Amino acid sequence: MGQWSVASEQCEPAGSWDEDRNETEAQRLDRNWSSLLQELRVAQTGVQLLTGFLLILPFQPRFAGLDFVMRMVYLVTVGCSLGATVLLVAPVSMHRVLFRRHRLETLVAVSHRYAVVGIMLLGTALSGVAVVIFDSVIGRAGAWIAGGCTLVALIAFWYALPLRDRHWRDTTY
Known part of the structure; x- marks a missing residue:
């Protein structure tokens, strides 16, 4: 593992694939901000x-x-769910407060952290919803199983598998 990029604080190792893009720091921050906004739009609607x-x-x-x-x-x-809503919508408010203050680096770094924690809270809320619904429909044992399965699936697909593949580079694309 290399040094982490201080500029983005996005957990991108220095020397990562981003350097292959031949872009300025400002262009990279703009791209990261745009990408983050697209991801947040999906999560915000759901939460x-x-x-x-x-x-x-x-x-x-x-x-x-x-x-x-x-x-x-x-x-x-x-x-x-409320915590996830706060964290996943916070970057919008933060952008308004920091608009034209040349703080895009801070905005991208902090919004990234908010998104990660917000998604963790959303996953926990979804597991809780599974427990409450399954308890009402099939009973307590089924509720805990459904909640556990939901939590395991979310951890696997939202964190474990992406973390496993985080530094893997597929040259077939």
Whole structure:
């Protein structure tokens, strides 16, 4: 592993494939910001819909039938969903505050960190949703299994596999 790029703080090793692009630091930051915004657009829509869904649940008649454990799972799930919403939307507000202040490097680095933590919270919220829904439909044992399977799948596909392939370079593209 090489030195990490200080400029982007995007966890890109110095000497990585980005240097093959022959772009200036400003061009690289613009590209990284644009890429991050595209990713956030996908996540923002999903987390906002999930949060809206979760916020209306207590007003449904069947919600009163949830026991203490499922109410706690629900509250943790709502907390994670709200946290994910805050972190995944924060780069937009940060951009407005830092606009024309020549702080794109900071914006990209901090937004990257917000996105990583926001996606972790979103994954936790999705696992919680699986637990609450499966508990209502098939019971507690199935709920914990569904929540665990959801969490394992999210960890595998959102983190483990991408981390495994992080420094792998496929020359067939």
